[in-house]
Amino acid sequence: MSDFDFIRSAKRVLDTEVQALVHLERYFDEQFEAVCRAILEHKGKVIVMGIGKSGHIGKKIAATLASTGTSAFFVHPGEAAHGDLGMIEAHDLVIAISNSGEAHEIISLFPVFKRLGITTVSMTGKPASTMGKLSDFHLQITVPKEACPLGLAPTSSSTATLVMGDALAIALLEARGFSEEDFALSHPGGALGRKLLLKLSDIMHSGDALPMVNPTMLVRDALLEISNKGLGMTTIVDENNALLGIFTDGDLRRILDRRVDIHETTIGEVMIANPTTATPNMLAAEGLNLMQSKNINGLVLLDDNKVVGALNMHDLLKAGVM
Template structure:
């Protein structure tokens, strides 16, 4: 290794382009090798009563860990086991009801192939992902996924680059095929990601975010417009519910209604809220998904909604600011 790190003009970019081109070609080549073994691998996992145990050594181990995480987050229970640790006790994590997915580019990695007799004794189905269909690991697998590449992107053809990219992509293909076969939905995904933005968007209900009790803006039919304006100001939500004698929502009065009122009436003295309110007013149920409430606000170009129960009585008020603060939008 020399101290000269200079490259010709544009050399750094050219090197990157070459790397990406080779890895792109490696992924494209996988398509032609998707055969009955891929379908067999999917069938083994779909029939699995336990979990998918993914294993691999070195760089393949890093890819195996990511594949396990992707499977687990898309409806296929999975976890990673280090093959070296498996031979020293962690094999106890694997049960006959599991399926093992083993990664090794050469298909001869000693720590991985050492597990073969033990897996056969347990009767645990084995799916291999290697770059050599004639390797020991591939030959002893119940299904083999060919992740072979013509050459690594590394100019020395040594560092795992194209091969790890191909394995990662093949793992994604496996996870997505299983996801679609299971009918896995976005809400299912959110259940395993409650802390992420998707989880918030899909799991939060209107009742989780609405203002209620003393924070619910409300006046009765027949109230002077002045009282409605004071209620809007007091609560700071840009609108107030207007309820009838039975406590049911008769309409709403909003900041936008006030602008229209000022355009249409030169004298507000003696004006009741009934005459200028919006009827019946947009409303949502407490158990509605917050994401659906956002759509209603967007479609109607409004920033707040009345929340009513099954009998039409206001139980809360939802404002766009609450949705923003919660991360729903």
């Protein structure tokens, strides 16, 4: 055992499975196109079925279809025979997976599929199998050999099945014109969802957390507001909370270089008027682009010309937008 070459074994598995995938290309044919069109034309769901390793692969295929614009879910054939068939309706389409094409748990369901008029697609390594003959469409996943030296454990065949499912899902995605925004809607908890769906109102500082001073306040007192609110800036507003200007940490350094007396000068005298602003309903990704294009670290948010919020780059970073 100490002399066993694990790396050589691993490379052999890789070479075998790569050759299986090269072989798979020949099965992207008229049947593959017909299955894609059938799924696009169906108004119902795609039901994926499989038993054993095919079941594990089937779950992943169903999940990939669902996340890329095709309404799909996995149904275990054993559970289907004991009540879960009620999930499947006449306008649905079933993709049944079995390398041998002889999974009796699935074959026993075909009479029900036929009676309900459900369109069936089998994904097998043997077109002449029982499942292959019973199905309306057939996707072939034959591989030259398994990576398992015994030829028993599903290895190359399960990889080919997975890739066939991915190819199906992505072909449908592209045919539908499925966009990043569509993807984000089904992945709201992911980084892309946060980037594309999050609004500035979701992360802005508002209320008592919003730095805000009047223009007659001395610079030294405005600095306390900046320090207390922690945004590296403060807004300057009139009595109606309309924005007059902003003052940032960078502005402080600049006025100190000019030897401005912060104990005698009002913030209104040194504020930056007409700063870059945005609205709370702007997407966070748009806010990030705006700040980067203007080379600024803070952004004031207005509603009906009144200051309602503010944020900085750190807030976008914490929200996972950048």
